[in-house]
Amino acid sequence: KPQVIIIGRPNVGKSTLFNRLVGKKLALVDDQPGVTRDRRMGDAELAGMSFTVVDTAGWEDEDPDTLPGRMRMQTEVSLEGADAAMFVIDARAGITPLDEEIARWLREQEVPVVLVANKAEGKAGEAGLYESYSLGLGEPIGVSAEHGEGIADLFGALWPIIGAKSEAAEAAAEFAASEDDDETLGPLKLAIVGRPNAGKSTLINQLLGEDRLLTGPEAGITRDSIAIDWNWTDPKTGENREIRLIDTAGMRKKARVVEKLEKLSVADARRAVDFAEVVVLLLDATQGLEHQDLKIADLVLQEGRALMVAINKWDIAEDASALFNGIRAALDDGLAQVRGLPLIAVSAKTGKGLDQMLGAAFELRESWSKRVPTAALNRWFDDALEANPPPAPKGKRIKLRYITQAGTRPPRFVVFGTRLDMLPKSYERYLVNGIRSKLGFEAVPVRVVLKSPK
Numbered sequence: 001k002p003q004v005i006i007i008g009r010p011n012v013g014k015s016t017l018f019n020r021l022v023g024k025k026l027a028l029v030d031d032q033p034g035v036t037r038d039r040r041m042g043d044a045e046l047a048g049m050s051f052t053v054v055d056t057a058g059w060e061d062e063d064p065d066t067l068p069g070r071m072r073m074q075t076e077v078s079l080e081g082a083d084a085a086m087f088v089i090d091a092r093a094g095i096t097p098l099d100e101e102i103a104r105w106l107r108e109q110e111v112p113v114v115l116v117a118n119k120a121e122g123k124a125g126e127a128g129l130y131e132s133y134s135l136g137l138g139e140p141i142g143v144s145a146e147h148g149e150g151i152a153d154l155f156g157a158l159w160p161i162i163g164a165k166s167e168a169a170e171a172a173a174e175f176a177a178s179e180d181d182d183e184t185l186g187p188l189k190l191a192i193v194g195r196p197n198a199g200k201s202t203l204i205n206q207l208l209g210e211d212r213l214l215t216g217p218e219a220g221i222t223r224d225s226i227a228i229d230w231n232w233t234d235p236k237t238g239e240n241r242e243i244r245l246i247d248t249a250g251m252r253k254k255a256r257v258v259e260k261l262e263k264l265s266v267a268d269a270r271r272a273v274d275f276a277e278v279v280v281l282l283l284d285a286t287q288g289l290e291h292q293d294l295k296i297a298d299l300v301l302q303e304g305r306a307l308m309v310a311i312n313k314w315d316i317a318e319d320a321s322a323l324f325n326g327i328r329a330a331l332d333d334g335l336a337q338v339r340g341l342p343l344i345a346v347s348a349k350t351g352k353g354l355d356q357m358l359g360a361a362f363e364l365r366e367s368w369s370k371r372v373p374t375a376a377l378n379r380w381f382d383d384a385l386e387a388n389p390p391p392a393p394k395g396k397r398i399k400l401r402y403i404t405q406a407g408t409r410p411p412r413f414v415v416f417g418t419r420l421d422m423l424p425k426s427y428e429r430y431l432v433n434g435i436r437s438k439l440g441f442e443a444v445p446v447r448v449v450l451k452s453p454k
């Protein structure tokens with residue numbers, strides 16, 4: 001497994017980033033003699049790419065005078081086994097002399113460095129983000145470790161460095177699981193998110209059968225604070241399928257978090273994406289699509305989850321077809337990266353559309369989990385390049401050699417070639433659109449990384 005070390009001066013948010021990457025899994029303390037008792041290590045997973053992350057927060061010394069020297073000594077020890085370093089700065093505080101000193105030192109090291117500008121949520125982090133270019137460590141990745149923003153970008157930056165090493169482990173695991181893809185998918189992990197009053201609780205009650213939820217667990221339904229397992233019979237096929245419903249409201253209560261009402265739905269969605277494969281964003285037909293909804297949708301997609309939208313309260317919708325088309329257009333416009341995502345009209349009250357919604361959720365998970373054989377992938381790739389060859393800026397040819405699917409859930413692809421830094425974003429979009437429309441990944445978030453062989 002590749003190892004990534006987190007470096008930075010005190011209070012920039014190293015531990016928060018560490019916790020964000022490691023999640024709920026227990027962090028191991030490395031008690032190797034001669035190293036340092038303060039080294040925390042954990043298994044991290046970023047969009048399916050797994051690595052070991054090392055936190056150096058414990059190096060912070062009470063005595064600031066000796067801090068730089070102490071940090072350097074400790075860092076040097078830890079850099080030895082590292083495949084990459086994440087150098088964290090505080091985008092709100094801007095660049096400090098200590099940051100500059102660490103950067104100077106890091107520039108002399110062999111290990112590849114990813115510059116991470118933390119606390120970059122909102123406007124307050126902007127200046128610091130731009131300022132950090134001056135550290136000479138390349139493009140900073142703006143993240144908010146606390147709010148989980150920018151994590152996809154972090155993946156994009158780390159992947160070219162450690163992806164290959166992590167890929168091997170992943171490939172082995174996937175080979176083991178490849179016997180029967182359908183069998184290995186397990187219960188559909190589904191979350192329903194949306195603004196307050198969209199009808200989430202009503203929908204869940206309707207799905208499970210009202211009184212069953214109220215009267216507690218019954219045969220076929222088990223319920224803990226975060227998940228409800230039940231079996232749904234697909235009326236189209238007669239198949240009995242397992243669904244695990246992620247109960248974000250229950251999670252919130254269990255965690256005893258108090259959130260402002262307007263932030264509540266976003267926070268719920270954030271919790272949901274950690275557990276769900278497919279997320280249903282529930283809209284209220286009497287309210288339409290609002291900015292807040294797009295924000296939730298965006299968050300779900302950033303985390304690489306499969307997203308679909310259901311318009312609830314269809315029983316009282318006015319001017320139904322105009323409403324539907326309007327929402328369809330606004331979604332395709334606001335979420336262009338998943339144009340054509342499943343949109344379904346439902347009524348939590350009457351149960352209309354709910355079977356269709358669940359059927360679509362299973363289908364969506366299928367493409368989200370799908371793997372395209374390399375040969376078929378490269379047949380498409382060759383055709384795409386022939387139909388629209390990459391540009392040759394200043395007469396220099398950009399060579400795109402081949403493509404592989406590095407992972408699923410969400411689908412991830414790596415394009416290998418040379419002079420890739422000169423490839424225009426528009427061409428990247430052309431490739432992503434091709435993957436989506438020609439290879440059956442409509443409406444799921446697709447990631448493409450460009451990579452030059454060493």
Ligand code: GDP
Pocket residue numbers: 194195196197198199200201202203312313314315316346347348349350
């Ligand atoms: P939540 O905050 O998203 O959990 O929303 P609730 O499930 O508490 O629902 C909010 C309100 O909308 C309640 O008064 C429900 O009775 C009502 N409601 C929910 N779904 C429907 C529906 O499909 N049709 C109608 N007419 N009302 C609904």
